[in-house]
Amino acid sequence: MLHYEVIVAGGGTAGFAAAVTAAKAGKKTLLIEEKAYLGGTATGAQICQFLGFANGEDQIPQKGIIRAVLDGLTAAGGSKGIEQIYLSGNKDLGVLVIPYESDVLKDVIDNLVCEAGVDVLFHTRVIGAETSDGKITGLRIHNEEGIQTVTGDIVIDATFHGSVAVSCGCPWKMGDENGVLQPGSLIYKMMNVDQERYAKVSQKEKEELAAKGIAEGCLYVNNLLARPLPSGVLYSNMSRLEINPLDTFAWSKAEMEARRQIRKISRFFIENVPGFEHSFLVASGDFTGLRDSRRIMGKYVLTNEDVLEGRLFEDAVAKSSYPIDIHDTDGVSSRVVKPNTGVFYIPYRSQVTDEISNLILAGRCISAEYEAHACIRVMITCMRLGEAAGLAAAESLNQGCAANELDGKILKEKLL
Ligand SMILES: Cc1cc2nc3c(=O)[nH]c(=O)nc-3n(C[C@H](O)[C@H](O)[C@H](O)COP(=O)(O)OP(=O)(O)OC[C@H]3O[C@@H](n4cnc5c(N)ncnc54)[C@H](O)[C@@H]3O)c2cc1C
Numbered sequence: 001m002l003h004y005e006v007i008v009a010g011g012g013t014a015g016f017a018a019a020v021t022a023a024k025a026g027k028k029t030l031l032i033e034e035k036a037y038l039g040g041t042a043t044g045a046q047i048c049q050f051l052g053f054a055n056g057e058d059q060i061p062q063k064g065i066i067r068a069v070l071d072g073l074t075a076a077g078g079s080k081g082i083e084q085i086y087l088s089g090n091k092d093l094g095v096l097v098i099p100y101e102s103d104v105l106k107d108v109i110d111n112l113v114c115e116a117g118v119d120v121l122f123h124t125r126v127i128g129a130e131t132s133d134g135k136i137t138g139l140r141i142h143n144e145e146g147i148q149t150v151t152g153d154i155v156i157d158a159t160f161h162g163s164v165a166v167s168c169g170c171p172w173k174m175g176d177e178n179g180v181l182q183p184g185s186l187i188y189k190m191m192n193v194d195q196e197r198y199a200k201v202s203q204k205e206k207e208e209l210a211a212k213g214i215a216e217g218c219l220y221v222n223n224l225l226a227r228p229l230p231s232g233v234l235y236s237n238m239s240r241l242e243i244n245p246l247d248t249f250a251w252s253k254a255e256m257e258a259r260r261q262i263r264k265i266s267r268f269f270i271e272n273v274p275g276f277e278h279s280f281l282v283a284s285g286d287f288t289g290l291r292d293s294r295r296i297m298g299k300y301v302l303t304n305e306d307v308l309e310g311r312l313f314e315d316a317v318a319k320s321s322y323p324i325d326i327h328d329t330d331g332v333s334s335r336v337v338k339p340n341t342g343v344f345y346i347p348y349r350s351q352v353t354d355e356i357s358n359l360i361l362a363g364r365c366i367s368a369e370y371e372a373h374a375c376i377r378v379m380i381t382c383m384r385l386g387e388a389a390g391l392a393a394a395e396s397l398n399q400g401c402a403a404n405e406l407d408g409k410i411l412k413e414k415l416l
Contacts, residue, residue: 004030004119006153007139012040012380014363014386016109017065021390022156023116028395030150032141034125038109039054040160042103042379045289046187048235050098053082053381054097055321055342065387066380067081068112070098070179078104080230087325087336089203089223095322097099101229126159128167135358136168143260154358154393158386161245162296162365165209170353172294174246176370178191182291182327183240186258188284189233190226190266190276198226198234198275209272218268220261226269233282238265240327245293258288291327291377298367299404300349307372310341315348315408317388317415320381326374339375345416346376348408351389352399357402362389 006022008015011033019031037043042050050066061067063255073079078101087093113120124143129136133261139148162172175181201209206224213219220240228234239261241254262284269276305311307324321344324337350367352362361367362385364377376385396403 001148002148002149003028004028004152004158005397006154006390007032008156008158009139009164010040010157010159010363011038011120011213012158012160012363013016013042013382014389015156016113017383017386018156018362018390018393019118020065020112020116021387022393023113025391025394027394029118030121030152031113032121032124032126032139034123034402036122037106038113038413039102039105041289043106043109044287045285046189046235046283047289047379048099048102048103048187048229050100050379052297052322052382052384053096053321059295065112066384069108069383072108072111073100073104074106074227076108077101077230078108085227086144087323088334089206093323093338094385099183099229100229100363101231109137126128126164129155130225131168131356134356136164136356139164153358155396156360156362156389156393157296157365158362158389160290160364160399161293161359162361165353165356165359165361166294167171168173168356168359170355171297172258173297175356177290181242181244182252183373184243184254184258184288184290185241186239186262186285186288187235187237188239188262188266189229189235189282190269190279191233191282192232193226193279194275194277195232195234198273202276207317212272213265215270216268218264220265224273228367229379236265237267239288241288243288243290245290252266255288259284262335274373278405295363295370295373296361296365298350298353300347300367302346302350302368302372302376304369304371307344307375308337308340308341310344312345313347315412316345317348317351317385317408317411318381320375320378322375322378323380324371324374326371331341344375346381346385348388348392348406348411351385351392352404354404360389360392360403362386384415391415
């Protein structure tokens, strides 16, 4: 039976960061990913812009995983660095962002996991966990070789849905107090846009065009969202789908509806938006990006108030200034609330559970209230949570202590 010191389930922004960090700390690490590439939503759903920096971080951190990703992207021509954008076109909602080419990012992450010595299993799905005495004793995986069990001293759940934690019986929540989820979006890309002409379209004109598109049943958001990438292609986040990942038939229908939506949206742009007259739709995400799924209820549940008040924890492992950003279920608008102190922190206790001693959560499935989740879910934060998970796994093994009993102060000293 395959045995590793650290097993990471899910190779998205959080999972690859966790695996690279654990391997670099000298731990024998396995990364299991059901698709054939790493990056998860960042690459597969073609999100194309990293958000989640903390105020004052107008320079990329000088070391660590975010630095490595940006260096790799820049060297390969996949990013031109940090820019400022305004959420909902609102001048009070400026945030720092790194636009990137999602296909270049796949390569960059491949290089990082290979350099770190992570063993990667693609085309392999984690289908359940075996537990005994509050500990994961094995992970069941499925691929073309059949169903097997792999064992790990520490397991990191970076599956987006918290699937490992759920199969261990950890409690979870999904959606707001009524179980309502944020909409999902299928990202798409358009080529041959006259960017100079498009850049001259004012915010007011964008909103008027969006209102026209909504009235005609061709658009689903109250703004025009199309931003250029280094290749000159524009990427767009304008479709809106109600998706519950726990209803797979409905989810499947929604994937088809998402493709219908982006055909309609891109046609509207070609016919109505200055600069798009000779453009065409060239690519879309492999799947519709989900903003919501399960949130595992861990040792500490990060609250809305923690975020708004910028509460600093003794075991803080990540910080960010990204606001609470909830896309309304009507699909059209967003609710955006900035932290009062400009920055908020996430404690390590939100990454571990009472139930399972050798399990660490990474990425958007960590323990948070609905509103708090709406600001931790962005990718710079997910990478930070991955880095924290990988480091925590290594520290727990070095100290011979349970992952859910590790003193997070040690992590804070190293990470913040
Ligand atoms: C439409 C949309 C727009 C967004 N816009 C932005 C933005 O502009 N900027 C930003 O920073 N963030 C944005 N986000 C948020 C961000 O993209 C995600 O929250 C983040 O990428 C989640 O990272 P993750 O590592 O937790 O999960 P993921 O990146 O989804 O990674 C999970 C990985 O686990 C794998 N997996 C899942 N289950 C299993 C299993 N059982 N076995 C094996 N593998 C498994 C998946 O294939 C995937 O690779 C957006 C999200 C959406 C949906």
